[in-house]
Amino acid sequence: MNAAPHPHERIRLTGTPVGRMVHIAEFGDEIDPLQREQLHAYGLSAPHPVKVLQQQPMTVILCDHVELALEHEVARHIWVVAG
Amino acid sequence: MAHAAPLAPAPVPLCTLALVGHPNVGKSVLFHRLTGTYVTVSNYPGTTVEVARAAPRFDREASLLDTPGVLALPSRSDDERATVRALLEEDMRLIIQVGDAKNLRRTLNLSALLAELGVPMVMALNMCDEAKARGVSVDGTRLAEALGVPVVETVATGGEGVGALTDALARAALPAPLLQYDPVLERAIARVATAIATHCPHPRLAARGLAILLIGRDPEVEAWLARQAGGDAVREALVELTAAVGRDSVPARLARERSGAAEALARTVSHQAELHDRTLSQFAARLAVHPLWGWPMLLGVLYLVYLFVGDFGAGVLVGLLEEDLFGAVLNPAVSGFVNTHVSPPWLADLLVGEYGLWTMGMTYALALILPIVTTFFIAFGVLEDSGYFARLSVIANRLFAAIGLNGRAVLPMVLGLGCVTMATLTTRILHTPRERLITTFLMALAIPCSAQLGVVLGMLGGISFAATLIWVVSMVGVLLATGWLASKVVPGRRVPLVTELPPMRRPVLGNVLKKTGGRLKWYLIEVIPIFLVGTLLMFVMDRTGVLPWIIEAGKPLVSGWLGLPPEASAAFVMGFLRRDFGASGLFALQDQLDMIQAVVGMVTLTLFIPCIASLMMIVKEQGLRTAAAMVALIVPTAFLVGGLLNHLLRLFA
Numbered sequence: 001m002n003a004a005p006h007p008h009e010r011i012r013l014t015g016t017p018v019g020r021m022v023h024i025a026e027f028g029d030e031i032d033p034l035q036r037e038q039l040h041a042y043g044l045s046a047p048h049p050v051k052v053l054q055q056q057p058m059t060v061i062l063c064d065h066v067e068l069a070l071e072h073e074v075a076r077h078i079w080v081v082a083g
Numbered sequence: 084m085a086h087a088a089p090l091a092p093a094p095v096p097l098c099t100l101a102l103v104g105h106p107n108v109g110k111s112v113l114f115h116r117l118t119g120t121y122v123t124v125s126n127y128p129g130t131t132v133e134v135a136r137a138a139p140r141f142d143r144e145a146s147l148l149d150t151p152g153v154l155a156l157p158s159r160s161d162d163e164r165a166t167v168r169a170l171l172e173e174d175m176r177l178i179i180q181v182g183d184a185k186n187l188r189r190t191l192n193l194s195a196l197l198a199e200l201g202v203p204m205v206m207a208l209n210m211c212d213e214a215k216a217r218g219v220s221v222d223g224t225r226l227a228e229a230l231g232v233p234v235v236e237t238v239a240t241g242g243e244g245v246g247a248l249t250d251a252l253a254r255a256a257l258p259a260p261l262l263q264y265d266p267v268l269e270r271a272i273a274r275v276a277t278a279i280a281t282h283c284p285h286p287r288l289a290a291r292g293l294a295i296l297l298i299g300r301d302p303e304v305e306a307w308l309a310r311q312a313g314g315d316a317v318r319e320a321l322v323e324l325t326a327a328v329g330r331d332s333v334p335a336r337l338a339r340e341r342s343g344a345a346e347a348l349a350r351t352v353s354h355q356a357e358l359h360d361r362t363l364s365q366f367a368a369r370l371a372v373h374p375l376w377g378w379p380m381l382l383g384v385l386y387l388v389y390l391f392v393g394d395f396g397a398g399v400l401v402g403l404l405e406e407d408l409f410g411a412v413l414n415p416a417v418s419g420f421v422n423t424h425v426s427p428p429w430l431a432d433l434l435v436g437e438y439g440l441w442t443m444g445m446t447y448a449l450a451l452i453l454p455i456v457t458t459f460f461i462a463f464g465v466l467e468d469s470g471y472f473a474r475l476s477v478i479a480n481r482l483f484a485a486i487g488l489n490g491r492a493v494l495p496m497v498l499g500l501g502c503v504t505m506a507t508l509t510t511r512i513l514h515t516p517r518e519r520l521i522t523t524f525l526m527a528l529a530i531p532c533s534a535q536l537g538v539v540l541g542m543l544g545g546i547s548f549a550a551t552l553i554w555v556v557s558m559v560g561v562l563l564a565t566g567w568l569a570s571k572v573v574p575g576r577r578v579p580l581v582t583e584l585p586p587m588r589r590p591v592l593g594n595v596l597k598k599t600g601g602r603l604k605w606y607l608i609e610v611i612p613i614f615l616v617g618t619l620l621m622f623v624m625d626r627t628g629v630l631p632w633i634i635e636a637g638k639p640l641v642s643g644w645l646g647l648p649p650e651a652s653a654a655f656v657m658g659f660l661r662r663d664f665g666a667s668g669l670f671a672l673q674d675q676l677d678m679i680q681a682v683v684g685m686v687t688l689t690l691f692i693p694c695i696a697s698l699m700m701i702v703k704e705q706g707l708r709t710a711a712a713m714v715a716l717i718v719p720t721a722f723l724v725g726g727l728l729n730h731l732l733r734l735f736a
């Protein structure tokens with residue numbers, strides 16, 4: 001069984017267990033600048049909390065009552081900290 | 084309930100007003116409420132891709148615009164660009180920002196930019212019912228104080244708050260800025276804004292707002308600047324701007340700071356109560372994108388649509404109309420009347436002969452196609468309103484990755500099953516020209532419109548399930564193979580999918596019927612003249628000997644290669660006008676076709692040249708050269724695939 005991450009430990013959004021509430025920490029450099037703007041527009045900015053709803057076939061998160069689906073290629077470069 | 088801004092200025096003279104907001108927040112519903120003009124509304128982002136305009140009920144001299152939803156400004160996609168173009172080019176006196184009450188932070192993110200444009204504003208905080216159901220409450224009075232504009236809570240679908248919104252327009256005010264950017268950005272904004280104010284001031288929009296959009300690299304504002312005489316001085320000021328500082332680009336930094344300001348204000352004026360109830364719609368929403376259960380759900384939905392459209396529409400209703408009403412009652416009566424009263428035999432033949440305007444044109448349009456498209460539009464409207472289509476993008480994303488697209492392309496393609504012409508316009512929601520080009524090409528090639536789909540389901544479903552399955556597998560195979568090839572040929576890279584999933588809702592019967600009625604009206608207006616003109620052409624070609632010549636000349640291709648009876652050439656001639664017209668021609672020949680011929684004929688006709696209206700739309704969206712190249716690829720591909728399928732099936736038959 002996976003141990004719960006330390007409260008301040010940064011993990012990838014794709015590595016976050018389903019059902020967990022986390023806070024956005026940072027976007028990796030790999031994310032395209034336009035897509036970074038798009039993420040901000042959807043409200044994904046540090047340190048906003050999001051809840052992970054599912055990881056397959058895409059990462060689906062709940063952010064302010066809005067469900068967002070993120071392809072793994074983007075979600076894996078979003079760093080979060082445990083809520 | 085309306086919340087007045089603290090300082091009520093003098094009433095604003097109305098001229099052009101615009102509804103501006105995020106996608107899928109209810110702008111088009113509100114537009115309908117305020118003007119009485121119906122524009123298509125759906126439960127997914129991207130329904131409106133062009134600006135709609137009508138005179139509002141409260142002032143018939145004014146003009147109200149329904150703009151496409153903007154995820155964020157500066158604009159990035161074509162539909163967002165259409166909104167910025169409207170802001171730049173219209174005599175904009177007032178902006179009604181339509182916001183989502185359950186997602187105030189995102190609403191305020193957009194307010195932070197709109198507030199800089201120097202146009203009086205009112206905020207319609209819509210979907211308050213959904214916010215309440217999720218335990219979200221917004222202090223409208225405090226929000227109005229913070230923004231400096233009236234804030235009106237609305238539920239546009241139920242008409243709540245619309246009267247208060249109309250009253251609030253007279254109190255529209257210039258919004259207070261939501262933030263000050265960091266000093267480096269502020270200096271840059273001030274420099275560019277001064278250059279704009281000095282060299283090319285906009286008649287309505289504030290120089291500061293335009294400067295922020297320019298620094299954010301908004302292509303529409305850049306295009307506007309290029310048209311201004313004093314634009315060079317502004318461009319010089321822009322060049323002086325430092326490049327990205329730290330990890331973020333300048334546009335991303337601007338977006339991040341707006342986001343921070345929006346979050347701070349949203350936290351101050353809204354409250355979230357603890358809620359643990361899970362509604363049925365939330366359960367269905369989760370199921371639709373579930374990695375395992377999403378697929379059975381999709382198959383179940385497709386099967387229900389097949390039962391309703393293919394079985395009930397193309398079977399029961401077509402049987403009632405084509406055989407019982409037209410075949411047994413109307414056509415004999417009309418033929419009898421015409422043959423008795425119309426004297427030149429050729430004229431009687433033109434009306435009720437083999438290629439008669441009534442016996443072929445009207446019978447195909449009304450008895451064959453109309454019941455099929457009616458049932459299809461109803462099923463389509465129900466799925467649209469439920470929010471299911473947007474969720475398809477999640478489970479289809481991996482499949483679309485194989486053809487260089489992402490799941491967002493599902494929406495235009497599914498809409499293409501309704502009408503490829505309108506769906507071609509919807510490709511504007513896609514983010515790159517590459518995605519738009521590939522999607523448009525695939526729709527023109529392999530996505531049948533509702534009428535054609537209905538004829539296919541009606542004809543092949545009547546033969547056997549295997550025939551329908553071969554057709555489906557062939558179409559999906561061609562779609563994937565040509566998509567894969569196109570993704571290798573068209574330059575550019577694939578953009579990973581990041582998308583919003585709108586909540587699933589119970590479809591509103593009135594909206595579904597209204598949409599179905601609107602689509603049927605549009606269908607009849609477009610289809611009946613084309614069917615009649617097509618029938619006339621067929622009649623003339625038959626009388627002048629051109630059609631028999633085409634049938635004879637087409638024998639090697641139609642009979643030799645495709646294995647169809649020579650008369651099927653006529654269906655391909657009809658298919659040049661509309662694919663469903665051609666499919667109807669093949670449908671009429673069904674007694675002469677075996678299973679393989681029916682499948683091969685339908686596959687070839689489905690892949691055949693898109694209808695005239697679609698072609699015109701492709702020319703509009705992609706240009707004449709691209710449209711011509713598509714046609715040059717599509718026609719040979721249709722015959723190549725049809726012939727290969729014919730030989731393959733005969734090999735195994």
